Amino acid sequence: MAENDDDRSTLRGRMGRYGRVGTAMGGAAVRLAGSRYLGRDLDREKHAADLRVALGGLKGPLMKAAQILSTIPDALPKDYARELAELQANAPPMGWPFVRRRMASELGADWQTKFQNFEKEAARAASLGQVHRALDHGGRELACKVQYPDMKSAVAADLNQLKLIFAVYKRYDRVIDTSQIHAELSERLTEELDYVREANATRLYGEMLVNEAGVNVPQVSDELSSGRLLTTNWLDGMPMAEFADAATEHRETVAVNMFRAWYVPFYYYGVIHGDPHLGNYTVNPEDGTINLYDFGCIRVFTPRFVRAVIDLYHALRNDDRALAVHAYETWGFIDLSNEMIDVLNIWASFLYSPVMEDKVQRIQESDSGLYGANIAHQVHQELRKLGGVTPPREFVLMDRAAIGLGSVFLRLRAEVNWFELFQGLIADFDEDVLAARQTETLGRHSIPLAE
Secondary structure, eight states: OOOOTTTSOOHHHHHHHHHHHHHHHHHHHHHHHHHHHSOOOOOHHHHHHHHHHHHHTOOSHHHHHHHHHTTSTTSSOHHHHHHHTTOOSOOOOOOHHHHHHHHHHHHOTTGGGGOSEEOSSOSEEOSSEEEEEEEOTTOOEEEEEEEOTTHHHHHHHHHHHHHHHHHHHHHHOOSBOOHHHHHHHHHHHHHTTOHHHHHHHHHHHHHHTTTOTTEEOOOBOGGGOOSSEEEEEOOOOEEHHHHHHHOSSOHHHHHHHHHHHHHHHHHHHSEEEOOOOGGGEEEETTTTEEEEOOOSSEEEOOHHHHHHHHHHHHHHHHTOHHHHHHHHHHHTOOSOOHHHHHHHHHHHHHHHGGGTSSSOBOSOSOOSSSTTHHHHHHHHHHHHHHTOBOOOHHHHHHHHHHHHHHHHHHHHTOOBOHHHHHHHHHTTOOHHHHHHHHHHHHHHTTOOOOO
16 A cells, blocks of 8 residues: 555654654753753752653654663663663554554555454554454454554654764763664664564564464464554463562463573574563463564574674683684674773673573572663773773664563563573574574565675
8 A cells, every 4th residue: 555644754754753752852961961061960860750751652763762772781871771661662542543544544445344343442552553453254353553653754753863862972971882773773663664574574483483382473464464554363461560460370481481482583593582572472371371472673693693692601601701702703892902801791791690500590689670780880880991882783682682581580580490491592503504594484484684
């Protein structure tokens, strides 16, 4: 179907977005800069909470970018990271007139005849679209995700605003060079607008996880999907936060299923689901199986990169500094001094610590704060002394997955032998086998290989 005026990336659409986002961010930038240059006292905790409220009311990529940034070690101040981590994809849904227009533009004027029933009220609202429940004529329950209007303009505007936010924060703190972070977010967020690509990724995940009895992936209804409409079967489940607060059993089962849902695709296919956001999976409390959703933000890595992730693990475990340097350079870190290696090893040692010892344990000893927050602060302080670092693009979603999942495991209070799980994934790793598997499987689902 052709795009309507609401969906083209227009100057008017971008300027409108600049105004709305600018209202949320402008005062924040002024207060942040003022506290640095004018010596003003800034109630950072209150300021961060206000910022979260302002951003949480916005649909679109800036909210998603904020969620991702909240997991990168002090890419933003600690108070801001804590508040932004609380952002959930719960922006108020669009009304029925928009939904009716969107469905007609994607499936034709007679779109309602293609369903036995289509609920007018959204079941779930996300950052780039909202989900409606429906029934097909065979009585199968469906989830229809419709993209919000003017998302191309929203992406263009928000990415430019994000660059401005980074520039303001750089004047305040130069420890993290965000240039490659912005480049990665730009590519991933642009990809998320393409629901055909997400449909392909959904089918890919269904194949990659076909032997994982503890993970359910929805099936795409091709005849009811398009570039801005994605229809799958509906998967019932309990929200993870609700399960974590109420469950007395299956905590460990859920944790194992989550671990395998993220890392079987990575170590066997070089693919990572880059958005372990609480809204992207639910739990079946009767048996601990999980339902995995939303495959718009995935990333494909080269076999060489996957090998480097494993190499870094062995380097830390065996105190092999030369192998660690090789791994970091393969990840994309450049100009590494001995002092910088030491600092990077602090963060890496934290991320790999659960898989270092062959024992049952919790993901982190302390329950206080965000997962990894204290270590992130220590890393930031050491980086400040060395003049800062430029995290490579490849770091962004790998870090997001590790910290996001760690936060879930922490909330579950699960005690698992993470070492045993990890060894089961990497024991027989072979770059050539992974490359062949990527060519065959990703190609079948029209997912490009990493360059």
